[in-house]
Amino acid sequence: MATARDVGRAVARRLQPVTASGPQVAGTALRRIVEVAIDGTGRLPGARVSAAKHLERAGGSVDDAIESVIDSHIRLGTAQGFVTNIGGLATAPVLIPANLAGVAVVQVRMIAAIAHLRGYDINDRRVRTALVMCLIGGEQLGRRIATGKLPTTPMAVATAPVFDPDLDARVAEIAFADLLARVGGKHLPLMITRRIPLVGGGVGAVLDGMATYHLGQFTKGELVQRRALQS
Template identity: 80%
Template structure:
């Protein structure tokens, strides 16, 4: 099976022309990442296949499968965060796009697999908007909803009566901006350490692994079972 780094680089080659400009470009970028994460590519398994493997491994227990999913994706995220940040500032022009795409693919597949196990239709555009929004994490989403920058939560979007293309564009722009800030190292301590070979790899591993864990925990709590919603 190819590594997250390999998948990230493959996706990054397709994304580089649209990584920095406007809501339309943000939407295009996220759609491509979501397609790879949910549908799979080459030997990179789809979200459904991944969910099914974890469910079978844990004897049909959805809760155990979700915990296993999160653990495995944290390991993948940590590994690709290390490898794509080893070279320091010298290779940053290559590794930042690869890391951006790689960590996003890993995290979206994890969220989508959780949603699938919880009974959501991950082909539904409303659900896909919700999956992308989960990438911000609970704290960021709470702040943006409280300030009015976002109207509602991933759960409300996934279960809304109709798809809202304007909301989808807003979510895409917010998430791409957050990913670029996080992966590009705009926060000073991260920027400094990523300039140093090897040390940058360790920091990248911690940042991506921790972010993947937090996002997985948020998605697990946010995307409640569809059966429970209908009761």
Template identity: 50%
Template structure:
């Protein structure tokens, strides 16, 4: 009897570990679908890209506008917590983090769409998700062998790799949590400084969004003629 106790006590943790990629994938899939498709009040990535191109008349100018627009949205804390339909979105993330992830994913997807990528392709969707880690973290993960390729490599791969998608989802989901924890520390420190208050959180969100936009611009090279 005593010989069997360790194995039975390890079963629950083993099951949770096995389910981690699935849980992360489901959460990020919901965020990605919301970002790409939008809803009645928030246009999706394709619509945002089309409007930007129509307004600016040039693909690169449209990318510039998309980045500026989403940096502004990321800095608007009230907007993040009041996205239409966001509160009904069953994602296991704090509202602010889910809202910021949607805005950043929408921006990245819109840039990729403008550059000629099919955002409905599962390879491209895995690449969009991976881009959320940011350039430095992606480079680190690829160099260490924890990930096989960059967003560009995944988007243009000859076939879709479900195992890679699971790995990407798990690492990006963990990265979002780490990013929120780091931001929380910065905001708490800033609150102790006179004349510096809640604007630090908005500035941090805007800065991270700008950095992701520039990374997406470099990573998703133009495929349109």
């Protein structure tokens, strides 16, 4: 079984630095994260493979498989080896910081696995837009919809008649900004505890685990069953 350290190094090899600037940065960074999460890399199997393994272990129960997917990704997201062994990514000034990029891959992989188990085609560009919307999280997403910054829910986007490239770009920009904002949100408790041995890393792990849990619960409730799961 792959360790968090193995996964971190494999992701680092796939997520090469984004050095461009401008409005394309968010879309480029998020596309790479989604591609790694869905397709897999190195010793990190993709979302479909992960979903299939959990479904088999759950005896074919989709609901039990989804719970198992969420639990396993919480553990992976909190693993210190994962978030501290993605060297090189942080050298790109416009890219999501390395530890957050790694956790984002884990979270998108979880979201995509849930979507696959619920019968969505995760190769569909509409669904991929919806996956990134789920990464924003239920509370933040609700605020964006209420203020008109986003038009509708991930479920509606995933099942829309056509792909909307403008919406996709807007979603990427918002998700990218939120990911960067999470760094600021984690800095205060980490600064407070940085002089206490072992505590600082533990705080970061707890925050990542809590975020992963909430995203899993939101996705489970948002992306309801679409059709029978296809292998």
